[in-house]
Amino acid sequence: MPQVTPVTPAAAFTGDTAPGDDADHHSGHRERLRGRFLNRGADALEDYELLEMVLFTAIPRCDVKPLAKTLIQAFGDLWGVVNAPAERLRGFKVDRASMNSDVAVATVRIVGAAALRAMQQRVINRPVLASWQALLDYCAAAMAHEPTEQFRLLFLDRKNILIADEVQQRGTVDHTPVYPREVVKRGLELSASAVILVHNHPSGDPTPSRADIEMTKEIVRAAQAVGLAVHDHLIIGKGGKHTSFKAQRLL
Structure with missing residues (x-):
């Protein structure tokens, strides 16, 4: 046997x-x-x-x-x-x-x-200024490894509490179509008082392009017409790198 x-x-x-x-x-x-x-x-x-x-x-x-x-x-x-x-x-x-x-x-x-x-839950429904680093960490985690560009909108209420985190558009490796009218429309639907724009550069370099700067100006103009403030535009690179339009005085 x-x-x-x-x-x-x-x-x-x-x-x-x-x-x-x-x-x-x-x-x-x-x-x-x-x-x-x-x-x-x-x-x-x-x-x-x-x-x-x-x-x-x-x-x-x-x-x-x-x-x-x-x-x-x-x-x-x-x-x-x-x-x-x-x-x-x-x-x-x-x-x-x-x-x-x-x-x-x-x-x-x-x-x-x-x-x-879990990272999103650390920032949603919380004051943005009190959790700014957590917000940057979340955006980097969500977008730094994306193979194509995506354009994210972070909407805030009058107390600067983050009330919505939404990806508005997904694009190619070096371009995302953004429509200022859609940004403003969504802000009005949410009764938001402000918005933070966020997009990634799959190349890893968060330096703003001329198109990034012009697109931001168009959104700011459209938002101002309805009383929606644009607090910042963040470009997410790789390795923890990012660019803030507000810090660079581009807003």
């Missing part, structure tokens, strides 16, 4: 494989990472190790460390990975670890979506 090796409860519940599979797993690599995270926090782990832990649940029976490292290298950093388009994530496979499943793609992207939602 052939000998059967029993599966321990730990192996059944941790997602690690039994002895004889990937050495990475049966040596307790996953359990060591979990233990380090629980005992010492996220600062004790490298970015690729945090991504490994995300991938554990989606890819339970093979070594995901090479895949995690490859993804971070491809998308620049951990934030770039968890916010990468689904179609781009699907193209990655290292050895037996593959992103070619809905479970793997959704597991990675839900991390980015949850983090971005």
